[in-house]
Structures are given as structure tokens and as C-alpha cells.
Amino acid sequence: MVTLAALGDDRAFAELVRRRQATVRGMLRRLSGDPSLADDLAQETFVQAWRTLAQLRNAAAFGGWLKQVAVRVWLQHARRAKLLLEPLSEADESAAPEFADRLDLERALERLNPSQRLCVVLSYGEGLSHGEIADSTGWPLGTVKSHVARGGARLKQWLKP
């Protein structure tokens, strides 16, 4: 299917979109916290994937490659919106949010610093290793580990029953 799509078969690419849309849209919803924005970014992800699919050497790696494209699209959006340039203050970060039910993952993620949110979603949600996250984001490995550890600790604290 991936090979056919890379050769320019539109129906094969549409089938790939159908199969992968839930993963990409779900990941971007967790990252953005906004369903409408997430769907827009997911569409851009598939358009960019369509443009650069011929560069993919290993068709079996399509899933991971598509996630990397989605991360790039998210980072482009975040830079445009200056999201990563506005980290929460220490006071804001340490404050425990007031959840109606203390098990709302989406709302807990929204409270995280965008950089931490990205690393936590990729690590716990998508199962990427720290090295793979560093490759996808272009951030140093130490920074990624720190974001995963601190973001993960906050989530655990907030979501503890």
C-alpha cells in the first residue's frame, strides 16, 4: 500500500489516510488540546507526507515516519504560535490543578508546558524511546529525558486517585 502510494496512486494514499488518521489526529489532539486545530494540523501532516513519501526508503517504517512528520508539523505550528517560547513559571508548574474528576488525562496534559507535553505524549502515548524523540524534535537527549521525567512526574501527581 505504501509503495503504491509512493508511486503516485491516489487511492492507495487515501487508504493510508483512512487507516492512520485516528492515530495522527489523536496524537495531535493530545498535543494541542484543541480538536479543530488538531484536525487542521493532521490534514497538513498528511499533505506533507504525500509530498515527501517518495523519500521514504523502508515502506515498513511508514507508521513511525508519519509520526515524525506529525511532530514536525506540530513544532512548526508551535514556533509560529510561540508556544515553546512561553514556559510556565515554576509557581504555575507546581500548582496542583483543580480537576472535577482527578483522572482527566486530556486536561492534565493541557496543564503541562508544551515541550514537556510533546515529550510525554511521544514517550507514554506513542511509545517512542528518548533517542527517537530527540531525533524527531531535534532537541538534545538530556533535554528530552528531563522533559519526560518532569512531565511524567507531574502527570502522575495530578492523576493520582
Next chain:
Amino acid sequence: MAEAMSDDTDLTRLFAESAVLPDDDAFVARVAGRIAWRKRLTLAMPVGLAALLLLAVWASWPAAYAFSVNALSGVMLIADSLATFFTSPTGILAAVVLLLTVAFWAWLFERVRGEQI
């Protein structure tokens, strides 16, 4: 350590159990629409550029005409000068020397190549 690992597993499980989005045909159609638009844009761009070029030539016609005439005049002047040179005795001598040099070079080249083979 075991507690930390359990915490990590709980978090991973929480992510896995969070709502999975249903398939959305409208989303697939929107992606197809955006790709079709990109394709049309890619096809239309060269045509648009050609049209812009023609428009620019039409808009600046007197200047473009003068430029073309001057450029052609320059080319014709060079061709005329070359023709005059090669019909003079010096030019004929130069042409003969040039032809002999090329012939000798070709003969030498073939010989060297034959030795290599």
C-alpha cells in the same frame, strides 16, 4: 524502583485507554481535497508564470522591442565581422591552420586511443 515502574506502566495504560477516535470519512475527503488543490497549483504555476511573462512583455512592449532589435543588431554585427575576417587572406590562412590543427589532434587522439585498446 518498582513503584516508579508501576507508575510508568499506569501512565502508559492511561494513554492506551483514553478515547480512540473513530474513523472519519469527511477527514479523508478533506485531505484528498487539499492534495488535489496542491496538484492543481503545481500544474497551474508554469502556465501562470508564462502568462505573467507575456503580460510583462506586452506591458513593456516599446522597451522590449528596442531591446530585441539592439540585441539582434549586436549578434548580426558579430556575425558580419566574423564573415569579413574569414573571407580576407589572413582569415583564410587562420581557417586553414585551425582545420589542420583539429585534424592533427583528431588523428593523434585516435592513435592514442588505439594504443590503449
